[in-house]
Amino acid sequence: MPNAQIEQVLATLDAARAETEASLLAWLRIPSISAQSAHAPDCRAAATWVGEQLAELGFEVGLRETPTHPVVIATHPGPQGADVPHVLIYGHYDVQPPEPLELWTSPPFEPTIVEGPHGRRVVARGAVDDKGQCLTWLAALRAWNTVAGGPPVRLTIVVEGEEEVGSPNLDAVLQAEKDFLKADVALISDTGMWEFGVPALTVSLRGMVYVQIDLRLGARDLHSGLFGGSAGNSLNVLTKLLGELKDEDGRIQIPGFYDGVIEPGANQRAAWDALGFDEAAFLGSQGLSVPSGEKGRSAPERMWARPTADINGIWGGYMGEGSKTVIACEGHAKLSCRLVPGQEPAKIIEGIRQFVKARIPADASFELQVFASTPGLSVPTESPFLDAARAVLAEEFGKPVVLSGGGGSIPVVESLKRILGLDSLLMGFGLHDDQVHSPNEKFELACLHSGARSHARLLARLGGKG
Amino acid sequence: MPNAQIEQVLATLDAARAETEASLLAWLRIPSISAQSAHAPDCRAAATWVGEQLAELGFEVGLRETPTHPVVIATHPGPQGADVPHVLIYGHYDVQPPEPLELWTSPPFEPTIVEGPHGRRVVARGAVDDKGQCLTWLAALRAWNTVAGGPPVRLTIVVEGEEEVGSPNLDAVLQAEKDFLKADVALISDTGMWEFGVPALTVSLRGMVYVQIDLRLGARDLHSGLFGGSAGNSLNVLTKLLGELKDEDGRIQIPGFYDGVIEPGANQRAAWDALGFDEAAFLGSQGLSVPSGEKGRSAPERMWARPTADINGIWGGYMGEGSKTVIACEGHAKLSCRLVPGQEPAKIIEGIRQFVKARIPADASFELQVFASTPGLSVPTESPFLDAARAVLAEEFGKPVVLSGGGGSIPVVESLKRILGLDSLLMGFGLHDDQVHSPNEKFELACLHSGARSHARLLARLGGKG
Numbered sequence: 012m013p014n015a016q017i018e019q020v021l022a023t024l025d026a027a028r029a030e031t032e033a034s035l036l037a038w039l040r041i042p043s044i045s046a047q048s049a050h051a052p053d054c055r056a057a058a059t060w061v062g063e064q065l066a067e068l069g070f071e072v073g074l075r076e077t078p079t080h081p082v083v084i085a086t087h088p089g090p091q092g093a094d095v096p097h098v099l100i101y102g103h104y105d106v107q108p109p110e111p112l113e114l115w116t117s118p119p120f121e122p123t124i125v126e127g128p129h130g131r132r133v134v135a136r137g138a139v140d141d142k143g144q145c146l147t148w149l150a151a152l153r154a155w156n157t158v159a160g161g162p163p164v165r166l167t168i169v170v171e172g173e174e175e176v177g178s179p180n181l182d183a184v185l186q187a188e189k190d191f192l193k194a195d196v197a198l199i200s201d202t203g204m205w206e207f208g209v210p211a212l213t214v215s216l217r218g219m220v221y222v223q224i225d226l227r228l229g230a231r232d233l234h235s236g237l238f239g240g241s242a243g244n245s246l247n248v249l250t251k252l253l254g255e256l257k258d259e260d261g262r263i264q265i266p267g268f269y270d271g272v273i274e275p276g277a278n279q280r281a282a283w284d285a286l287g288f289d290e291a292a293f294l295g296s297q298g299l300s301v302p303s304g305e306k307g308r309s310a311p312e313r314m315w316a317r318p319t320a321d322i323n324g325i326w327g328g329y330m331g332e333g334s335k336t337v338i339a340c341e342g343h344a345k346l347s348c349r350l351v352p353g354q355e356p357a358k359i360i361e362g363i364r365q366f367v368k369a370r371i372p373a374d375a376s377f378e379l380q381v382f383a384s385t386p387g388l389s390v391p392t393e394s395p396f397l398d399a400a401r402a403v404l405a406e407e408f409g410k411p412v413v414l415s416g417g418g419g420s421i422p423v424v425e426s427l428k429r430i431l432g433l434d435s436l437l438m439g440f441g442l443h444d445d446q447v448h449s450p451n452e453k454f455e456l457a458c459l460h461s462g463a464r465s466h467a468r469l470l471a472r473l474g475g476k477g
Numbered sequence: 478m479p480n481a482q483i484e485q486v487l488a489t490l491d492a493a494r495a496e497t498e499a500s501l502l503a504w505l506r507i508p509s510i511s512a513q514s515a516h517a518p519d520c521r522a523a524a525t526w527v528g529e530q531l532a533e534l535g536f537e538v539g540l541r542e543t544p545t546h547p548v549v550i551a552t553h554p555g556p557q558g559a560d561v562p563h564v565l566i567y568g569h570y571d572v573q574p575p576e577p578l579e580l581w582t583s584p585p586f587e588p589t590i591v592e593g594p595h596g597r598r599v600v601a602r603g604a605v606d607d608k609g610q611c612l613t614w615l616a617a618l619r620a621w622n623t624v625a626g627g628p629p630v631r632l633t634i635v636v637e638g639e640e641e642v643g644s645p646n647l648d649a650v651l652q653a654e655k656d657f658l659k660a661d662v663a664l665i666s667d668t669g670m671w672e673f674g675v676p677a678l679t680v681s682l683r684g685m686v687y688v689q690i691d692l693r694l695g696a697r698d699l700h701s702g703l704f705g706g707s708a709g710n711s712l713n714v715l716t717k718l719l720g721e722l723k724d725e726d727g728r729i730q731i732p733g734f735y736d737g738v739i740e741p742g743a744n745q746r747a748a749w750d751a752l753g754f755d756e757a758a759f760l761g762s763q764g765l766s767v768p769s770g771e772k773g774r775s776a777p778e779r780m781w782a783r784p785t786a787d788i789n790g791i792w793g794g795y796m797g798e799g800s801k802t803v804i805a806c807e808g809h810a811k812l813s814c815r816l817v818p819g820q821e822p823a824k825i826i827e828g829i830r831q832f833v834k835a836r837i838p839a840d841a842s843f844e845l846q847v848f849a850s851t852p853g854l855s856v857p858t859e860s861p862f863l864d865a866a867r868a869v870l871a872e873e874f875g876k877p878v879v880l881s882g883g884g885g886s887i888p889v890v891e892s893l894k895r896i897l898g899l900d901s902l903l904m905g906f907g908l909h910d911d912q913v914h915s916p917n918e919k920f921e922l923a924c925l926h927s928g929a930r931s932h933a934r935l936l937a938r939l940g941g942k943g
């Protein structure tokens with residue numbers, strides 16, 4: 012009675028909610044900030060934590076070392092002798108830096124349960140991105156283990172610790188483990204639902220180039236009275252060049268920036284329009300009202316199919332209390348561009364170099380540090396795996412599934428395709444207002460539990476047991 | 478034998494060099510940073526130090542309290558019954574913040590004597606601005622006290638502790654002490670020589686407006702992938718508007734910025750040209766080669782007679798190690814404009830407000846904090862006091878005196894004129910490469926001692942004794 016079994020698994024999941032929440036809170040207490048080297052030991056602790064969870068469920072678990080944070084790789088043969096698909100599940104245990112700390116209503120690494128319009132939610136850095144989402148499949152695996160002694164499919168699980176810094180070492184690991192990581196499909200829970208109660212599968216993702224510009228002008232800081240009017244000012248130069256990133260229509264001015272960008276077809280535009288995306292409400296929830304990005308394009312297009320250029324940080328000169336009349340000799344900025352299919356990251360980086368070089372005086376110099384370089388991509392919409400995911404999500408939520416684009420970047424999706432030949436199923440349970448990468452990041456516990464149920468159903472379906 | 482007496486005073490000064498240097502070092506060890514409230518006790522200590530020095534020399538000394546740092550006021554009747562002029566000497570005991578600390582070759586508040594091309598120099602924050610320059614008249618007064626039991630003129634001395642933050646409270650004190658501070662001329666040592674060995678008197682000064690722009694866009698920081706292309710970015714907005722401060726010719730675009738600015742006459746231009754100012758060398762000593770400021774104007778004109786707009790500091794978003802893909806909701810910048818006679822500070826501040834307002838989206842807001850607001854001014858070149866200063870400087874240095882403009886701002890000069898009706902003699906001994914307001918600020922001890930001798934001579938001349 013296969014259906015009896017999935018009902019049993021779902022009942023077990025529902026009975027284990029408190030346990031599932033407690034596991035998530037324990038993981039969230041580990042400040043595994045991959046960008047900050049001081050937190051390397053915490054990253055390792057977070058890796059060990061998930062490894063132990065999987066070992067308890069009968070997985071064979073190993074840590075693959077990298078120059079910074081280790082990758083957890085775990086495997087389970089699935090049901091003895093059965094001819095079942097081999098699923099590779101990917102997640103990441105690292106989180107973004109929590110700064111600015113003063114804006115958090117509770118400490119970022121002391122997860123706190125609060126009541127919201129959708130019921131209980133957990134507030135913490137990593138609540139949804141990606142520890143909470145990992146718990147959705149981890150809880151499903153635990154329930155399957157309780158009911159059936161293991162998962163209904165063959166599984167390989169990869170949990171890395173560098174996703175938030177552009178996965179600099181993951182490709183090498185995938186390359187080295189290429190044969191060992193053979194599978195039929197990849198399953199990733201790091202994206203969002205359409206809205207609360209309405210499931211979505213993400214079928215396109217933007218890539219990213221992330222650089223730091225370190226500008227230098229002159230040998231030392233100078234007195235703005237003695238030198239003002241003669242000496243150049245690195246901050247005037249830096250703001251002038253960054254101020255020219257976009258024209259009045261929001262078109263990005265980096266040389267060759269739009270080369271290769273594919274314009275969406277009429278069908279695609281029609282599908283986006285059909286979604287009836289409410290940008291006013293989307294921005295309103297963030298205290299905004301004026302859409303940014305290119306003029307004359309819909310919000311879904313701007314967020315899913317068009318590249319961006321955002322200054323993520325800037326600093327230089329006197330940043331302290333009061334006034335200091337200084338002409339600073341150094342200015343710094345962090346700049347990231349979300350990329351779409353067709354753009355080549357290496358060309359964009361070179362374009363940024365040219366853009367800066369063309370806008371600084373002859374006595375200025377600059378360095379470009381590259382923190383991320385990954386192309387945009389789309390996943391096939393004609394696939395039995397995608398069909399299975401659509402079916403189980405519709406079952407779980409009682410609503411049709413939205414095939415949406417994703418504005419964010421999940422570099423691993425491109426790596427899995429390029430290195431292992433795997434297409435990815437992007438089935439996630441976040442919401443727009445989860446404040447990912449911001450203070451007070453949260454995850455709705457309702458999303459955690461329906462996400463776990465969805466994964467339990469998907470595994471059953473793929474294993475021919477649901 | 479008046480001349481015998483000044484020779485005696487000069488000999489006494491020369492014999493007391495070690496003592497003079499020791500006094501300066503002691504004062505420099507007090508980190509009297511007026512911009513940083515944590516250093517309020519140090520400011521008071523620096524005030525007390527100079528007060529005690531003056532009390533030792535027979536001055537009647539008092540501290541006038543302000544909301545932040547006290548003003549030292551000291552008086553000496555001068556020679557009994559003699560009909561001598563009444564000179565008001567102004568100085569300031571506060572210093573600029575020393576940041577960035579890592580660029581100092583020795584700790585900013587552990588004054589260090591090193592050898593340079595002009596002999597021994599002292600390296601410390603405040604070495605020349607203004608503690609070292611104050612020591613030039615303080616040493617002269619001490620020598621006069623040793624030789625003649627007191628100064629040859631009637632003296633009032635005002636040493637404030639808020640010059641580096643725009644003297645927000647000095648006017649109130651001058652107002653309150655108006656009658657008590659009556660004098661014939663003001664003497665200020667806070668400017669520079671033309672070059673080492675060539676004395677200068679400063680006859681014009683730029684004013685200053687210093688503001689902080691605090692820009693806000695949206696309720697919180699956002700994920701650049703989920704929101705990029707729809708949400709506005711405070712740092713893109715801030716850099717764009719600051720980047721538009723100047724046009725391609727260096728003309729400042731703040732509304733009404735040049736209203737009232739007086740164009741220099743042909744004679745003035747001729748006099749500047751005659752100075753043969755070597756801008757290439759001036760900039761070269763700072764690792765620069767490309768002149769900034771308005772096109773088609775000489776360096777002396779740009780630095781002494783034209784207003785500026787320099788970004789003194791900027792910050793926002795993620796400034797830490799590595800990458801964080803955030804769209805920041807807050808950006809901050811410190812902006813200062815050097816003003817020339819004819820410009821009204823209040824109108825410039827209003828112009829900056831309009832400039833920003835016109836360049837931010839409807840859902841952005843900003844606040845303007847004003848840290849300084851003082852007009853530019855010039856001092857009369859037809860005056861017996863100026864003649865006396867020219868004569869003694871020529872005597873001391875054996876070179877004709879350059880009447881130069883000053884790029885910096887000394888707000889008190891305008892206050893002394895407006896409130897007390899006093900013209901100022903700006904006789905200073907700094908050099909272009911003293912790195913005022915920068916790391917490794919220094920003062921040439923040769924300048925300290927010749928400055929002290931010049932003050933001793935000036936007092937003699939004004940008192941009819943030299």
